[in-house]
Amino acid sequence: MMANKEMNNLLDDIMIEKIATAPVNELMAEYNISANEIQTTQSRFLDRVKKHKQQLKKNRLKDARAQLEAEKKKHDTVDVAGFLAKKGKDAKAILIDLLLQQKLPENLTIAHREGKEFTDEDANQIIANLIAMGVIDVDDKGD
Known part of the structure; x- marks a missing residue:
């Protein structure tokens, strides 16, 4: 069962890599989509990546603040x-x-x-x- 999941993940990675490296005109022809649809999808993808990076920065800042508070408590005690x-x-x-x-x-x-x-x-x-x-x-x- 685990081998099937790993195989599916590997195939997904291969497909994502193939799509990511394919020329735009090839994608348009193969998937019957327009340039506007590609731009919309690309824009959504980039927006999600940006939001994810912002969340990671917020999490790191939150962790740093928690560590600082722990250090302050050490000094207070x-x-x-x-x-x-x-x-x-x-x-x-x-x-x-x-x-x-x-x-x-x-x-x-x-x-x-x-x-x-x-x-x-x-x-x-x-x-x-x-x-x-x-x-x-x-x-x-x-x-």
């Missing part, structure tokens, strides 16, 4: 204060420890502060981002 209390250190001390232990990602960069002080809030935000990215494991028992 980070309990930096609880993590710091558990460690008994402030965020700056933890960042220094991670730097000394070479546990920070190689591609991690911190923006130039233009002479401004690196605040505790800045350090807390970096810790929150590292937790959300999975660089820091909040459930890590051995330290």
